[in-house]
Structure formats: C-alpha cells, structure tokens
Amino acid sequence: MKLGAYILKRIFLMVIVMFGVATIVFFITHVIPADPVGAILGGNAPIERVDAMRRQLGLDKPITLQFIDYIKGIVHADFGISLKSSRPVLKDIINYFPATIELAIASMIFAVLVGVVLGVFSAIYRNKSIDHFSRVFSILGVSMPVFWLGLLLLLLFYYHLDLLPGGGRNSLFIFPPRITGLLLLDSIIAGDWTAFWDGLSHIILPAFVLGYASAASIARIMRASMLDILKQDFIRTAKSKGLSKRVVIYRHALKNALIPVVTIIGLSFGSLLSGAVLTETIFSWPGLGRYIVNALLVLDYPAVTGGTLFIAFIYSLANLVVDISYAVLDPRMRV
Amino acid sequence: MQKVRGDLLNISKLKVVFYTYRGIIKALNGVELWMNQGERLGIVGETGCGKSVTALSIMGLIEQPGEIIEGDILFGDKLLTSMKENELINIRGKEISMIFQEPNAALNPVMKVGFQIAESIGKVKNKKIGKEVYAEVRRMLEIAGLDWERTINLYPHELSGGMAQRVMIAMALSSNPKLLIADEPTSALDVTIQAQILELLDELVKKFGNAVILITHNMGVAAEFCDKMAVMYAGNMVEYARTTNIFENPHHHYTRGLLKAVPKIGRTDELQSIPGIVPDLVNPPSGCRFHPRCKHVMDICRKDFPPLVEIKPGHYVACYLYWKEGIKNANS
Ligand SMILES: Nc1ncnc2c1ncn2[C@@H]1O[C@H](COP(=O)(O)OP(=O)(O)O)[C@@H](O)[C@H]1O
Ligand code: SF4
Ligand SMILES: [Mg+2]
Numbered sequence: 001m002k003l004g005a006y007i008l009k010r011i012f013l014m015v016i017v018m019f020g021v022a023t024i025v026f027f028i029t030h031v032i033p034a035d036p037v038g039a040i041l042g043g044n045a046p047i048e049r050v051d052a053m054r055r056q057l058g059l060d061k062p063i064t065l066q067f068i069d070y071i072k073g074i075v076h077a078d079f080g081i082s083l084k085s086s087r088p089v090l091k092d093i094i095n096y097f098p099a100t101i102e103l104a105i106a107s108m109i110f111a112v113l114v115g116v117v118l119g120v121f122s123a124i125y126r127n128k129s130i131d132h133f134s135r136v137f138s139i140l141g142v143s144m145p146v147f148w149l150g151l152l153l154l155l156l157f158y159y160h161l162d163l164l165p166g167g168g169r170n171s172l173f174i175f176p177p178r179i180t181g182l183l184l185l186d187s188i189i190a191g192d193w194t195a196f197w198d199g200l201s202h203i204i205l206p207a208f209v210l211g212y213a214s215a216a217s218i219a220r221i222m223r224a225s226m227l228d229i230l231k232q233d234f235i236r237t238a239k240s241k242g243l244s245k246r247v248v249i250y251r252h253a254l255k256n257a258l259i260p261v262v263t264i265i266g267l268s269f270g271s272l273l274s275g276a277v278l279t280e281t282i283f284s285w286p287g288l289g290r291y292i293v294n295a296l297l298v299l300d301y302p303a304v305t306g307g308t309l310f311i312a313f314i315y316s317l318a319n320l321v322v323d324i325s326y327a328v329l330d331p332r333m334r335v
Numbered sequence: 336m337q338k339v340r341g342d343l344l345n346i347s348k349l350k351v352v353f354y355t356y357r358g359i360i361k362a363l364n365g366v367e368l369w370m371n372q373g374e375r376l377g378i379v380g381e382t383g384c385g386k387s388v389t390a391l392s393i394m395g396l397i398e399q400p401g402e403i404i405e406g407d408i409l410f411g412d413k414l415l416t417s418m419k420e421n422e423l424i425n426i427r428g429k430e431i432s433m434i435f436q437e438p439n440a441a442l443n444p445v446m447k448v449g450f451q452i453a454e455s456i457g458k459v460k461n462k463k464i465g466k467e468v469y470a471e472v473r474r475m476l477e478i479a480g481l482d483w484e485r486t487i488n489l490y491p492h493e494l495s496g497g498m499a500q501r502v503m504i505a506m507a508l509s510s511n512p513k514l515l516i517a518d519e520p521t522s523a524l525d526v527t528i529q530a531q532i533l534e535l536l537d538e539l540v541k542k543f544g545n546a547v548i549l550i551t552h553n554m555g556v557a558a559e560f561c562d563k564m565a566v567m568y569a570g571n572m573v574e575y576a577r578t579t580n581i582f583e584n585p586h587h588h589y590t591r592g593l594l595k596a597v598p599k600i601g602r603t604d605e606l607q608s609i610p611g612i613v614p615d616l617v618n619p620p621s622g623c624r625f626h627p628r629c630k631h632v633m634d635i636c637r638k639d640f641p642p643l644v645e646i647k648p649g650h651y652v653a654c655y656l657y658w659k660e661g662i663k664n665a666n667s
Binding site for chain 2: 237245256259
C-alpha cells in the first residue's frame, strides 16, 4: 500500500522531469546558430526551395507555436521525421536502441559483479592483497579516458593478438533472427549458438571499456559502505547471538551495505548511456549513441532531439527503478 | 591458573589493549571478577573505565584493533580465553547472551524483528526457521510484554526504544542462557521506560534463574537490582562486595566519591563530581591508577599497583590503605 503510493509519487515526478528535459533540449537545438535546411539542401539551393522546406518542417512558425507542436508530438510519442533518413525518428530509435541497451546491460552486469565482489572482499580482507589490487583497479578505472582505453584494447586484442573482433556487433553473415533486438538474447531464443558466441566476442571489449569506470566506483563505494556497516551496533548483536562469520557478513552486513551502492548503480546507468556515445563510436557499435552523433554532424534536429529525449527517458526510468528497489531494500525509506 | 572464586564465572588478571594511532590504549589492567550461578552482579564506574570491554571480553568479541594480552576467563569449567572462534560460537547467544545500550541500533534495520528473534532461536536449537521456531518467537514476545501480532512484522525503526529493548530481551532470553550481560540497558531510555525495563528484567530473571551482569553508571539502578557490585576504575576492579556493603560501608575512596556523586533519582547524567579527570589510558598513571585523584596517596601508590584483597569476608578492595588488613585475612 505505502509502497504503491510511493511509486505513484515517483512516476509523477518523472513526468515533470521529462517535461523539463524536453524544454531544455528544444531550446538548445533552436538557439544554436546553425541552419538545418541549409545543411540538407546545400548552400546554393534556390530560395523558393529553401522556403518550401522551411514551411514543410514548420520552421516558419513562431517559436512558441513550434514548441507547442513539439510537445504535442512528444505526448503522442511522435518525434517527427528524420531529415536524413526521411523516416519517423521513433522508428529509427526503435531500430538502433536495442544495440545500445544490450551494450549498457552487458556493461552493467560486468560493473556490478566486479564492483560488488571486489568491494566486499576488499572490505573483509582490508589491507590484504585483494584490497590493494582493488585500489589499483579503481584508480585506473576512474582515471583512464574511455577512448584511450578503447583504442589500447583494440590495438592489443584485435591488432596484435587477433583474439577479439575489431568492432561492430556481429560478423558478416552471422546474425540471429531479430526478435527482441537484443542480439545475444535473440540468438539464445533461436538456439543459434554460432551467433551467440560471435555476438559475445563482439561485446566483450566495448562492455569492458564502457563498464570499467562504473565497476571502479561501485567497488570503492561498496568497500566504504561495507566497512561502515561492519562497525554498526547491530553487527555486534549478530555476533553476540552466536551467528557464524559468514552469516554475519552475508545476511546481516551485505544487505545493509548494498543500499548506498544501489544509488551508485542507478547513477552509473546514466553514465553508461552517455558513455555509449563514445564507446559506440570507437567500436562501430550500431547503437543510439552513434545514431545521435551522426545526426548531429548533419544537423538532423528531429533525430537529435528525439534520440536525446529517449535516452533521458530511459535514464529517468532507471532512476525510478533504483528508487523503488531502494524502498524495497530499506524499510526506513517507505514513509 | 587462579583460584576459583565463583561457580559461574572467574576472570583473573585480564588485560586488554587497543592498538590505535594515538598509541596503545591499556583498557583493562588486570581485571579480577567472579560470580555464582543465578547471581546479579552490577558493574559500575565512569564512562571509559572498561565496563563494556569487560563484557565483550566475556563474549569473546574483542576484535582488532583490540586484543586480550593476558589473563583467563573461566566460564563454568570452560576456559573461554583459550577457545577457538568455532567453539565460542556455541557459547554466545546460547549460554551467555547480551543486550545493549541503544536497542534500536542494536537491531538490524532491514530485518523484521520477528525474524531476528527467530534467527537466534534457530541458531541455538539448531532448527530451520519455520513454524515451530516462530511459535517460540511469539511466546518470547509475549513474555517480554509485547503484543506479538502487532510487533512480529515490524522493522526496528518502527519500535520505540522501550519496545526495541523488550525485543532484545526476548531475543537474549530465548535460549535461557546461564548468564545475561546487560550493558547499560536503560541508559538511552526515558525515565519511566527505564523503570519498566528494569522491572521486566527483574521479573524474567527471577522466573528463569539466569545470572545477570548489569553494567551501569547509575548507582541507584545498581542498588535496586544487584546482589553484588563491582566498582571499576580505569581498567581495574577497585572494590567488590555485596550491594549493601558497598552502599553502607564503602572503603575505596573512588567508591566513596561515586556515592557522594549519586544524582537525584531520575537523573541519568554521567557521574562527574569526583575531583580530577579520568586518566588517559594511553599513558595511565603508574601504580594505583587512581592516585592523581586520591587524597590519601602514599609513596607506594605511585610505584606499585594495589592488588584486590579481601578485607572482610566477601568484601574486596584494591587500595594500599587496607592492604595490611587484607594480607592478614589472607594468612589467617
Ligand atoms: N574498539 C575500540 N577501539 C579503541 N579503543 C577502544 C575500543 N573499545 C574500547 N576502547 C577503549 O577502551 C576503554 C574502555 O572503554 P569501554 O569499555 O567502552 O568503557 P565503558 O566503561 O564506558 O563501557 C576506553 O578508553 C575506550 O577508548
Ligand atoms: S592505593 Fe593509594 S592512591 Fe590508590 S586509592 Fe588507595 S590510597 Fe589512594
Ligand atoms: Mg560502555
């Protein structure tokens, strides 16, 4: 009951946030001094064609009217027509997004597994070798630029060792039927193991590069949180009850220590989505990040705003899920 | 091995230190303490004198940066100080239970209180946490004066301090331990609730026959509850006797100071009115640790540490003023 009301409240907040994002994105794209019509038709197009194009795109209307049309469109999940592909932007997004989400999920799984395990063990074995390893791992993770790490790994694993593919999502002529759009999931559903292993070998490097920084910060927070919890009174109670060290750590400490980490996981998801822009470019990953970058280069505004809004939407959705799991994990949050 | 002076618990020459950046804290400096089955012993003394460290030593819960560097703790015929962790696990919560000062913080915030009690019962009786164990949980909640239906599914933050301490008591007594250690169980509670909790403890240990160590810095509480009292100062037991003897005939000057400083009924302030300051345990005073605050200090007090000697039957004091009587008694 209480939890239901809490979720409703959060969804309401999310609507407000999305409206804010839509407004900001609109004004940014309409304020920058660049002319999309010129970009489409070229600098030498005759004036009548330019005017016709402006009218067709609604750019001749006053900016307030344009804004109202734009918001109306969003409410109906209509982001307009891509200037470049001439298809509805939403169709493009649906086409490109699964690759991004698949990469983000793979990075997230990697980051959470590695981060939580490293964090917990470096707290339990404080100042032992695992703790030192974790410290070095984390410092590297937060200090190495993504594009540098990506290129370095490509150089090593693709160019020199030839162990992993050099980019893309799958090899030529190997792809499973598109069911969900998540290539690995689709190949499992179709039972196409060739495609699965091929997809896996393609996703390893980009997922590692994209997830590394998150893994590093999760490991740090997890360690600090675990050390803090192990000092609490209720841990002393658990020990005084005669519980084994394992039960004290995994049943009593871990669940409490995970609470702050869940927030970081949520925030990490946001940085994974924005980091996808770079990672997708380095690894020629056919996702939404690369789609937005390409759209930006040709001033394809509907595609840019649509793509950005969509990512913002997914980000708020992830935060909503985090807040809900926060409330599920921590009974004190359910007020 | 020291002589055995109580049939339940014998602590001899217990020394505990904590290694900190400030230096080595000599928290316990050769504690002597003993008690019999079913007895109620109060440990009193100012904050920081080592009451909790003594309790945690008995539980085998002194962990780094702390260490027991000397001494024995004999519980019944078991030498706790030489036991391994996997043996101690079978003593904790089963034969010796403990409750704490901040009952809400002592409970796990993300677990229902019913489960936390069930966990204890399951552990001690070696049973899966199921219907049978939960039947026992309900019984214990009722015994602790709580309506089980209303409390069993609550989380600790939904309980008042008094209710949380009742839950802790239900949990601690669920194994019917030989010894219950209550470390300032009422210090964090409102005055009226304090009285209720003490009454409950009194009633239950009477019923089950558990021995109790009640740690408190409130002389009034100790007077009401305890058969015997041990007065602690800066890591040592300085006086140990029946409660009536402590109050009517205190010998150690620290005990006398404490009694003068007894706050009015209902006040829970720390005891502070003894002149001088609590010593720094990194560089404690030589000899008798009380000597910088003692009006009767002699040369020997600064050099040597006064042993705890029996000056009258059942009345022990660690002070050179009474040392000769003590030696006489020991020889006769
Ligand atoms: N975990 C610890 N780390 C460092 N010092 C400690 C620790 N626990 C207790 N001490 C020190 O031991 C001394 C006795 O503390 P304690 O037994 O808690 O006093 P109290 O009589 O108030 O219960 C204090 O000087 C305290 O600073
Ligand atoms: S031993 Fe000496 S200093 Fe210590 S209490 Fe007795 S008289 Fe005072
Ligand atoms: Mg204490």
